[in-house]
Amino acid sequence: MYRALAYKEWLKIRWFTVGAVGIEILALLYIFTNLRAILEFNNVIAVWSSIVYKNYMFFNSVKYLPLAIGITISVAQYLPEVIDKKLKLTLHLPLEESRVLLFLNLFGTMILSVLNLLLVAVLIIGTSMVFPAEIVWAEFITLIPWVLAGYLGYFFTSSILIEPSWQRKTVMAIVGFFMINIYLVDAIYGAYIGIIIPLLIITLLYNYLHMLPGFRFKRGLK
Amino acid sequence: MIFSAKLSRYLIVLSIILVASVIFPEFYSMTFSHSFSSPHVYYSPVKKIFVKTVSYKREIKRLDSKGNEYTREEFERLTPLFSYRQLLYRNEMPDSIDGIPIDISLMRLNNIFITIKPTDVYRYTIPLNPLIESEPGRPDLQMPDDFFRITDKIEFIQCYSNKVKVKLSKLFNDALVNCGFNFPAKKFFGNPSTRKPFDEGFFIVDNNNNLFHMKRVKNKPYVKKVILPEGIKIEFIKVMEMNLKEFYGIVITEDNRLFLLMYDGYKFVELPSKGFDRKKMKLVFMGNQFYRIISFFAKNSVATFVTDRNYKLIAENMEKWKTDEDFAVGKIADFIFPFKLEFTDVYNKYVNFNFTFSNSSFWIINLLFLFLLLSYFKRKRKNFTVSQSVDLIIVLLTGFYGFIAVLLIKDDD
Numbered sequence A: 001m002y003r004a005l006a007y008k009e010w011l012k013i014r015w016f017t018v019g020a021v022g023i024e025i026l027a028l029l030y031i032f033t034n035l036r037a038i039l040e041f042n043n044v045i046a047v048w049s050s051i052v053y054k055n056y057m058f059f060n061s062v063k064y065l066p067l068a069i070g071i072t073i074s075v076a077q078y079l080p081e082v083i084d085k086k087l088k089l090t091l092h093l094p095l096e097e098s099r100v101l102l103f104l105n106l107f108g109t110m111i112l113s114v115l116n117l118l119l120v121a122v123l124i125i126g127t128s129m130v131f132p133a134e135i136v137w138a139e140f141i142t143l144i145p146w147v148l149a150g151y152l153g154y155f156f157t158s159s160i161l162i163e164p165s166w167q168r169k170t171v172m173a174i175v176g177f178f179m180i181n182i183y184l185v186d187a188i189y190g191a192y193i194g195i196i197i198p199l200l201i202i203t204l205l206y207n208y209l210h211m212l213p214g215f216r217f218k219r220g221l222k
Numbered sequence B: 001m002i003f004s005a006k007l008s009r010y011l012i013v014l015s016i017i018l019v020a021s022v023i024f025p026e027f028y029s030m031t032f033s034h035s036f037s038s039p040h041v042y043y044s045p046v047k048k049i050f051v052k053t054v055s056y057k058r059e060i061k062r063l064d065s066k067g068n069e070y071t072r073e074e075f076e077r078l079t080p081l082f083s084y085r086q087l088l089y090r091n092e093m094p095d096s097i098d099g100i101p102i103d104i105s106l107m108r109l110n111n112i113f114i115t116i117k118p119t120d121v122y123r124y125t126i127p128l129n130p131l132i133e134s135e136p137g138r139p140d141l142q143m144p145d146d147f148f149r150i151t152d153k154i155e156f157i158q159c160y161s162n163k164v165k166v167k168l169s170k171l172f173n174d175a176l177v178n179c180g181f182n183f184p185a186k187k188f189f190g191n192p193s194t195r196k197p198f199d200e201g202f203f204i205v206d207n208n209n210n211l212f213h214m215k216r217v218k219n220k221p222y223v224k225k226v227i228l229p230e231g232i233k234i235e236f237i238k239v240m241e242m243n244l245k246e247f248y249g250i251v252i253t254e255d256n257r258l259f260l261l262m263y264d265g266y267k268f269v270e271l272p273s274k275g276f277d278r279k280k281m282k283l284v285f286m287g288n289q290f291y292r293i294i295s296f297f298a299k300n301s302v303a304t305f306v307t308d309r310n311y312k313l314i315a316e317n318m319e320k321w322k323t324d325e326d327f328a329v330g331k332i333a334d335f336i337f338p339f340k341l342e343f344t345d346v347y348n349k350y351v352n353f354n355f356t357f358s359n360s361s362f363w364i365i366n367l368l369f370l371f372l373l374l375s376y377f378k379r380k381r382k383n384f385t386v387s388q389s390v391d392l393i394i395v396l397l398t399g400f401y402g403f404i405a406v407l408l409i410k411d412d413d
Helices: A002-041 A044-054 A065-083 A087-091 A097-130 A133-162 A166-183 A193-208 A211-219 B002-032 B072-078 B084-089 B104-110 B166-178 B328-336 B362-380 B386-408
Strands: B040-044 B049-056 B059-064 B112-116 B146-150 B154-158 B187-190 B202-205 B211-217 B220-226 B234-239 B247-253 B258-262 B268-271 B282-287 B291-297 B301-308 B313-320 B339-342 B354-357
Touching: A002 A044, A002 A065, A002 A097, A044 A133, A065 A087, A065 A097, A065 A133, A087 A097, A087 A211, A097 A133, A097 A193, A097 A211, A097 B002, A133 A166, A133 A193, A133 A211, A166 B002, A166 B386, A193 B002, A211 B002, B002 B328, B002 B339, B002 B386, B040 B291, B040 B301, B040 B313, B049 B072, B049 B313, B059 B072, B072 B084, B084 B104, B112 B234, B112 B247, B154 B166, B166 B211, B166 B220, B187 B234, B202 B234, B247 B268, B247 B282, B328 B362, B362 B386
Parallel strands: none
Antiparallel strands: B040 B049, B049 B059, B112 B282, B146 B154, B187 B202, B202 B211, B211 B220, B234 B247, B247 B258, B258 B268, B282 B291, B291 B301, B301 B313, B339 B354
């Protein structure tokens, strides 16, 4: 049953996933060609200094990319479900409904993880070819909250779409906006180092965010 | 399903509380808060008194500690070592102070201004630094083409190739080991800029909390162990090369003491540090031909200490001013908001959950909201459910924020 469910989810989001990979490749191409040009046309020592002392982030064009992908995947996955109330059918399968809801989100999360892994891995490997481990590590801990923002965007978008009442949709949208902002504060390298673990735990908990909306959806509450 | 729906509801409620505790106090402050500028305190070598400039909105007042007001010109005459450019321009520079003749070049040499902010100390730094050649044989300093790291050994990394310079690294590594350095380094402090008269390299705290001075002289290592005074643990050193060559920099210790690290045999000279809190105060060190003036700027006070050139305390002064907390704006905020949440901090450059709790007056409003919710629940039915009791506790603890949250996301049972 779950395999069939997974296949159904995949059918909905496959082209969006391919599109996301395409955009990631374009973004990565831009970052590394730009970096090559900067290293070519500037003093390399000055570039190192700007990174270490002036907080120059050559990779900051991907700051909002995981968030955009998270929201897109969520819309692709849940919008068709709520338009004709198709999700009701899924929730009436002979499976426990909270498990089904969790499964749907986990499927999306898994796809997001593959996309994020691709993005982060290429960035890290590429960076480590031109910069020492210290800069690569600083880049990595700077990337983590941006990536987590993508998951949070996914969870909030799912909840907003599934939630039947417009009043609650609005509340969740406002709250989601400010919660995601926590992960995207304009800060220096490594500023999040003290709260990466708490943010990770908070993000994992939000996997359950759409449970109440799902429950209300099934009951047809307004 | 029930359990996960409940968990989901509390997640939403908690998110609303967090977001409310960020945006409501922020909005309140944007609407009502005032700015309070700190006075600048100077010590007049002419009259031997403290004078200050205080800005009130558009105008600047110049006062002494008795409240006498001075004109701009009078004030400049009181602080000739600080205002010498203006006094020279007006041909009013005194020939001597305390019988000591004034020599402009000597005065320039002795004028020092050093600031250490908490954000300089409490921030993430990428542990790579350039070790500038201190005897380049040229008038200007030049950035080297390598950055060094100190982990279990010291390594110089060539910027162009991103590869370790093996020979140079070994040379410095041996020099450090021979001097008794214990890897890895805990902290290092330098002034990695070429806009200074000369370079003094880095001061490094090793794994045994010993301090070492490392320089690059004609591409060869210069390493010296610095003997620390008994019981000192270094938190931060602001290294600052000056032509005066009296001290390498200012040392802040983990117990909020302040020292100058002198050129003369790496001696430590203690500075006044009464009331200094390195995590919450800005340190300003001003020097001139006659005095050293050390100020600690806090949120609503500035303490100033004046020493002579032998670092003997001769005068001290305390200025306090009122902030929002002393006025209705702040007191009302204490009532309405049980706490506020911010993610950035003026004292450091980390992102964190910075909760500021109000003093106890918020309990009154919290109780008010508790009773409002209680009467709302009572109207609906007689007996409380467990989740209603939880909601009441949430409102008792978080007041206004929780009240909004539990009403926006009511429990559907």
